[in-house]
Amino acid sequence: MKLSKPIAEKVTKEMMKIIPYNINLMDEKGLIIGSGDKKRIGTLHKGASKVIATKSINEIYTEGDGMKPGINEPIVINSEIIGVIGITGHPDEVRPFSKLVGATAKLLIEQETINKKTQNDRIKREKFYYELSHRKTSYDDEFIQQGKMYGIDLTRKCQAILVKGNFNSKAIKTFLDQYRNFSTIDNSKLVLFITEYNNFDEVMTNLLGSKEIERVAIGEKEEFAAISLEQAADALTVGVKIKPSEKVYYYHHLRLFIDLASDRRDHNRSVLSVLDGSGNNQELFHTLQIYVEENGDINNTAKKLKIHRNTLNYRLEKIGDLTGKNPKVILELFELICSIIWYK
Structure with a gap:
């Protein structure tokens, strides 16, 4: 001293x-x-x-x-x-x-x-979780021991749960106090790391039971936590585009579309850009998202959008006229789905 x-x-x-x-x-x-x-x-x-x-x-x-x-x-x-x-x-x-x-x-x-001491401990913890979130090379004994100190067993496969929401609420702070294995990414996102899989259901129940949580994306169980985190991030990016009404996105459910998204061809990305000049871009874009989410069911889509079937059909025709892709033709709808993923 x-x-x-x-x-x-x-x-x-x-x-x-x-x-x-x-x-x-x-x-x-x-x-x-x-x-x-x-x-x-x-x-x-x-x-x-x-x-x-x-x-x-x-x-x-x-x-x-x-x-x-x-x-x-x-x-x-x-x-x-x-x-x-x-x-x-x-x-x-x-x-x-x-x-x-x-x-x-x-x-x-x-x-x-x-x-x-508190500050030094916090810096050490942040450094550990930063490395865990990015490291894709074998964990050495020292790093594994650090993990044990923070309550995470790096000799087992790790699964990342990416969470988006309001972390200033009392309920979320209480949850995080009980669950130490997390790292803050930014003001609205953090990642939880799971190696004890019997805790998974409990963690998910607590997360989904909170109104402060907007989205949850889950990667696969991987040897390196960083790979699982990348998967969760991809699932979140793609999931909000093609399933905007859902709260939870699993990487293995969206893998095909994530693989498609990684290509990012300019042509497919530009298909929906014509909507920018239509004056009702958001309305048409959102209509297409819900139409895809409801598997092309006219009644369910109209109900979720709270519009009449005729209004929905008019919008779908308008999308077809502007993009040259008919949402009611399966192959053209697939092109539109790809365009949603690549758009912006």
Whole structure:
């Protein structure tokens, strides 16, 4: 532990609001790092030097040899002098205040140490999960041991669950407190890593039971967590395009379309671009998505869109006119599905 300059400055500033004497705080070498007299900061305090040398309290009753009356007391933590408190004034008057300043300094130093440890632990954890999310080479023993420290067994295959939602809610924070194996991707997405598959159903139940969760995408069980995460990300990207009403997307259900999407041919991507100039792009695009999601069933599609069958048929004809692809012809519908995947 160490008495830092920010803590020394904070202690002197706050204590001098309630103590009518000048306060000096010195580091382990006797240099003044906090003082009511700003001109003295950075200079050597002779009284503090004597305290450090003798490892005892130094009380000065008369002015002389560059020292003023006062009390200089060591700040001792774990049997080590980490600094010295100096209060100017008659020792009998300032002695009680020395204990108060010392106790305040110790509390702040200990709190700073705890904060630093917490921050270091958080950084180490974030670094581990960042590497886990990207690493596609064999896990060495050190990395496996790190995983065990965070409660994840990397000797087993790993499955990634990508979650999109509002993570500021109390319910989600409570869930995450119980389930440690997660990493935040951005403000709206995080990934959970599963190696104990008997927990999968419970995790999914908790996620899907929350109104704060918008989408969940699940990768396969893979040797490398990063591969499963990539699969989950692909499932989310493609799933929201062809199944916009669903909340859960499994990679193995969408693999064909994900493989198609990886090609990204300009021609297929541009098929739906003609809708941009139609003035009702979103309406027609959404109609096509729901039509695909409902397997081309006119009644179910119209019901979900809350429109009349005739209105739906008109929109489908309009899509056909604009794109040159008839949604009611299976091969042309397949082209439109591919276009949805590639679009934007």
